[in-house]
Amino acid sequence: MPELRKDPIIGRWVIVATERAKRPNDFKPDQADMVEVMPCPFCAGNEKLTPTEITAIRAEGSQRDKPGWEVRVVPSVSPVLRIEGELGKCPHGIYDMMNGIGAHEIIIETPKHIDHLSSLEDEEVANILTVYKERILDLEKDKRFKYAMVFKNHKPAAGSTRIKHCRSQLIALPACPKNVKGELNGAKKYFDYKDRCVYCDMIAQELADKKRLILDIDGFVAIAPFASRFPFETWILPKEHSAHYTNINDKDINGLGRTLKEVMLRINRLLQDPPYNYMLHTAPYKRPKGGYWSTIDQDFHWHIEITPRLTRVAGFEWGTGFYINPTPPEEAAKFLREIKV
Amino acid sequence: MPELRKDPIIGRWVIVATERAKRPNDFKPDQADMVEVMPCPFCAGNEKLTPTEITAIRAEGSQRDKPGWEVRVVPSVSPVLRIEGELGKCPHGIYDMMNGIGAHEIIIETPKHIDHLSSLEDEEVANILTVYKERILDLEKDKRFKYAMVFKNHKPAAGSTRIKHCRSQLIALPACPKNVKGELNGAKKYFDYKDRCVYCDMIAQELADKKRLILDIDGFVAIAPFASRFPFETWILPKEHSAHYTNINDKDINGLGRTLKEVMLRINRLLQDPPYNYMLHTAPYKRPKGGYWSTIDQDFHWHIEITPRLTRVAGFEWGTGFYINPTPPEEAAKFLREIKV
Secondary structure (H helix, E strand, O other), X not given: OOEEEEOOOOOOEEEEOOXXXXXXXXXXXXXXXXXXXXXXXXXXXXXXXXXXXXXXXXXXXXXXXXXXXXXXXXXXXXXXXXXXXXOOOEEEOOEEEEEOEOEEEEEEOOOOOOOOHHHOOHHHHHHHHHHHHHHHHHHXXXXXXXXXXXXXXXXXXXXXXXXXXXXXXXXXXXXXOHHHHHHHHHHHHHHHHHOOOHHHHHHHHHHHHOOOEEEEEOOEEEEOOXXXXXXXXXXXXXXXXXXXXXXXXXXXXXXXXXXXXXXXXXXXXXXXXXXXXXXXXXXXXXXXXXXXXXXXXHHOOOEEEEEEOOOOOOHHHHHHOOEEXXXXXXXXXXXXXXXXX | OOEEEEOOOXXXXXXXXXXXXXXXXXXXXXXXOOOOOOOOOOOOOOHXXXXXXXXXXXXXXXXXXXXXXXXXXXXXXXXXOEOOOOOOOEEEOOEEEEEOEOEEEEEEOOOOOOOOHHHOOHHHHHHHHHHHHHHHHHHHOOOOOOEEEEEEEEOHHHOOOOOOOOEEEEEEEOOOOHHHHHHHHHHHHHHHHHOOOHHHHHHHHHHHHOOOEEEEEOOEEEEOOOOOOOOOOEEEEEOOOOOOHHHOOHHHHHHHHHHHXXXXXXXXXXXXXXXXXXXXXXXXXXXXXXHHHHHHHHHOOOEEEEEEOOOOOOHXXXXXXXXXXXXXXXXXXXXXHHOOO
């Protein structure tokens, strides 16, 4: 069972993999070998290479774990957290820990051996976004979980493996993550002072300013955030206030799909297929607890953060939490606005 | 002038380099070219390849910017912050920004073309640690600065350049960094509740437990922290409580030097010269402000965090602030304790 351990000073949680522990020789200094893993476990026809599917968008009459699907969700073969068991919270002297309970799922975005979400049809992207919503909602039923995060790692420099097949991941957690809490608390403070959502204010200013605006289509904006940590960092936000991604309707799923695809096309074209991550920041599950939970619907605003991985994070950033961004977001936005796709 | 921009939601500061802005083509997808830069600007005899020195430990009678030094401090040739100017704090609609005022210095640790601090003599390491203290104290006189962080990037994967000459860096900042504030606030909360320093309690538990203890010599401990974020993460702490590194005396500088050298020898041997960062976490400068400043001497405990860079941080970690560590700290400590050097 992996362990969840809490840093006693700043409250940061760490998942310690106690089962398949890595020894010193397991860390190869430069694993630049980019040879693809074949056969691809995520292609249609290779369903037996993955664990049994959790759910799928399938053609009528097609069978579970057989071809005929459009989007397929399977448990991770190397889950960072385990679905079975009790949380078993306990102290350990001055430290706190609990069992590494959670869900870790792989969302296979297409049956075809395609590397880029931006190569898919609009309808296919919308299917992926629908599956995100359904999986987050389904895991909400498990009262052990406080948060579900959907994210994508593209290319090894962004933490992916050597399998080049378009997919994203979902991890459901028994504790609300520190970074999410930081956003919730910040948004709550702003609302308490201004009686307005900070994200809504940000959208209004970006739409008026236009300098950091990349796209404004179908009810969504894509912006280069004012305090971008990374070159060409891009956020996608719904123009209409909404805290929970899971409240999105089908029309907006289509709009978000077109926005996401267009942004990814532009990033890929401009930066020549860079490594990147994206993360869906949605509100935590509603659980009977105090604090930010009570006002979260008004304070928070779900969004997607896309971060190309073009620079390396060094000691200064790790130590301080300051970031150094060599590309002003106004220039990043201009490039992304003007690139022809 | 670089800009300091504040994220309006979570209060994270970002340094945006407006002067030497990087354009899309400046990010090479895989700059694995590890060819060394020659001649080395940090070797004795090449002093004219760096800006004029700020200070140095020199043989009597030797001249500034000439050979004869042991440790030499120069301004960075590509500073992320500028020393001249006013802070010029100002709003920008809902956003906050100020000029990128700060100091960015390179501490050249040896006149010889050596890549490893652990290859230096004990006395040479002590000289480096003395210079850390002197530079932090000197920059404290500049009332614009709130914090000074000393750190080291070893190898490109840890954010270093292709110059293989042993050095560290110092950046003085006009705002207390978010991560430091997190530590200060956490330590303060613990003290408020327990009337004890959390770091002192941690040291006591690690000395009793011994499972995560790596070294216990000369008044210092090296431990694998309970909630290690990274494989083989190692912290060095003075056993005697002290908030400000700059209060260290000469005897303890020697002890710290031996501890740091021994830890680095073990990490290099065990992990075959891995990329790593280390960061000196000391208390912020005392400035007339409220909050944690008033009780910092009792709450906080300076330390050095050493983080080998063996794994990649991916979307999940970026999104949540959770870390996934594949090596339990108990095993990391055992390996580091038992390796022969």
